[in-house]
Amino acid sequence: xxxxxxxxxxxxxxxxxxxxxxxxxxxxxxxxxxxxxxxxxxxxxxxxxxxxxxxxxxxxxxxxxxxxxxxxxxxxxxxxxxxxxxxxxxxxxxxxxxxxxxxxxxxxxxxxxxxxxxxxxxxxxxxxxxxxxxxxxxxxxxxxxxxxxxxxxxxxxxxxxxxxxxxxxxxxxxxxxxxxxxxxxxxxxxxxxxxxxxxxxxxxxxxxxxxxxxxxxxxxxxxxxxxxxxxxxxxxxxxxxxxxxxxxxxxxxxxxxxxxxxxxxxxxxxxxxxxxxxxxxxxxxxxxxxxxxxxxxxxxx
Amino acid sequence: xxxxxxxxxxxxxxxxxxxxxxxxxxxxxxxxxxxxxxxxxxxxxxxxxxxxxxxxxxxxxxxxxxxxxxxxxxxxxxxxxxxxxxxxxxxxxxxxxxxxxxxxxxxxxxxxxxxxxxxxxxxxxxxxxxxxxxxxxxxxxxxxxxxxxxxxxxxxxxxxxxxxxxxxxxxxxxxxxxxxxxxxxxxxxxxxxxxxxxxxxxxxxxxxxxxxxxxxxxxxxxxxxxxxxxxxxxxxxxxxxxxxxxxxxxxxxxxxxxxxxxxxxxxxxxxxxxxxxxxxxxxxxx
Numbered sequence: 001x002x003x004x005x006x007x008x009x010x011x012x013x014x015x016x017x018x019x020x021x022x023x024x025x026x027x028x029x030x031x032x033x034x035x036x037x038x039x040x041x042x043x044x045x046x047x048x049x050x051x052x053x054x055x056x057x058x059x060x061x062x063x064x065x066x067x068x069x070x071x072x073x074x075x076x077x078x079x080x081x082x083x084x085x086x087x088x089x090x091x092x093x094x095x096x097x098x099x100x101x102x103x104x105x106x107x108x109x110x111x112x113x114x115x116x117x118x119x120x121x122x123x124x125x126x127x128x129x130x131x132x133x134x135x136x137x138x139x140x141x142x143x144x145x146x147x148x149x150x151x152x153x154x155x156x157x158x159x160x161x162x163x164x165x166x167x168x169x170x171x172x173x174x175x176x177x178x179x180x181x182x183x184x185x186x187x188x189x190x191x192x193x194x195x196x197x198x199x200x201x202x203x204x205x206x207x208x209x210x211x212x213x214x215x216x217x218x219x220x221x222x223x224x225x226x227x228x229x230x231x232x233x234x235x236x237x238x239x240x241x242x243x244x245x246x247x248x249x250x251x252x253x254x255x256x257x258x259x260x261x262x263x264x265x266x267x268x269x270x271x272x273x274x275x276x277x278x279x280x281x282x283x284x285x286x287x288x289x290x291x292x293x294x295x296x297x298x299x300x301x
Numbered sequence: 302x303x304x305x306x307x308x309x310x311x312x313x314x315x316x317x318x319x320x321x322x323x324x325x326x327x328x329x330x331x332x333x334x335x336x337x338x339x340x341x342x343x344x345x346x347x348x349x350x351x352x353x354x355x356x357x358x359x360x361x362x363x364x365x366x367x368x369x370x371x372x373x374x375x376x377x378x379x380x381x382x383x384x385x386x387x388x389x390x391x392x393x394x395x396x397x398x399x400x401x402x403x404x405x406x407x408x409x410x411x412x413x414x415x416x417x418x419x420x421x422x423x424x425x426x427x428x429x430x431x432x433x434x435x436x437x438x439x440x441x442x443x444x445x446x447x448x449x450x451x452x453x454x455x456x457x458x459x460x461x462x463x464x465x466x467x468x469x470x471x472x473x474x475x476x477x478x479x480x481x482x483x484x485x486x487x488x489x490x491x492x493x494x495x496x497x498x499x500x501x502x503x504x505x506x507x508x509x510x511x512x513x514x515x516x517x518x519x520x521x522x523x524x525x526x527x528x529x530x531x532x533x534x535x536x537x538x539x540x541x542x543x544x545x546x547x548x549x550x551x552x553x554x555x556x557x558x559x560x561x562x563x564x565x566x567x568x569x570x571x572x573x574x575x576x577x578x579x580x581x582x583x584x585x586x587x
Binding site for chain 1: 319320321322323325326327329330331333334337338339341342344345348387390391393394395397398400404406407408409410411412413414415416417418419420421423424425427428434435458459462478481482485491494516519520521522523527540541543544547550552555556559562563566
């Protein structure tokens, strides 16, 4: 006798939830209320989010396509783009190594003071960008602690690339660690334990087991870190010294052009940054929809 | 080389684990954290300690600094308040209703995180300047947004917009609809259900979102300076004063303003956290 197992009892059919809520009169609102609330919410979003974005592109192209490209081909603009890319190219990998290392220490081991360490990693988020710049001026400025010694030895930190990179590293410090810690906590240590018990070395375990597990979360963190690194304004503004063609990043170049009433040029450079933001949002949404189970739970949709 | 053998010292620090790399990763983490964040931040406190309370008070109590601090904190509170109302509404609409373009708008919520603040600043100014897209219609009504404290509020609202939505949204998604059905079956009307059942559920998340939004807005610089017009005593924010003082090589003054900002935000966050603990314990008692 072979008993036929009735799977329908074990797997109740998944009911589509959302339409039911809309039709369930006691736990939803009258149609006109729903429509009004939706309209108010979307109007708020359009007015506060989309309109500024549209304004950037319209203002950039106001004086024609030619002026637009001329503003971007300007040597100072090119220098600013180069500096922005350099700063991000140094800051993001540094914080990437830090993020992976911090997440490994925090999620694979138990030790005292762990929650304090996690809060300290988040600290740069609660510091005003201007204060972030200020702390480096206090150290490396001509009246700062290390300033006189550095200028004696001909090392320039403030008002040059190292200062800009430092400020960028500070403001983007938590992004990748913050993304990886919840993800790796969820994943636990079982996979690594298995690999190690089968004879893999520590590095082999990391490269072949851990890294493939966290790659999408890592990409997510890098994406956000990079967007902030390229767009940072306040902290970089304090340490840069605003030397055209030398210590101007793209956001600072936007400010200079704007203050010189070269509005189209300012918006042209700004439109590049806006495109970066759109690209970031696009990839981010793609990751959230496509690889949601490989991101930390808070990012799932 | 075997990296799997933990040293005796490492073993004493933690329960035994087969996973290698504790010393390396924790050591690097602490070193990097100290070099980039902790030691430089400690510098601010050392510097302000060398000024003494009197020195700090002397700088902070000057009318221009008081006006700037008032504006920064006031505008950040109002901006976070606007977002508390509209952010909750947006989260509600996203979780409960269906409408075309929902995915698009959901992705767009994070725009203020991704858009560089300087870009946001000039874009908002283009909209709200007296001859701008929106400003030209507000000007005849006597409403001046750009180059006034109102502009600071607009910028604060923009840059802190995602926080409340993103903290309230997951809580609303997980809220049990059975509770609402129970309330309805016990005779509550929809408004009573919303204010007495749903609102208390999301309140802690709402306060968290409000706090994050406020903390972000109070330190904001890039998006505000373009739209504010930066008139001393009227529309000048505290972070700008720090920069002005730095440009005058008044390191002590800049540090004093920064210290005042840090202490004030810390106190406010303490109050808000206390409020949150209070709402939680009140809910648990019920």
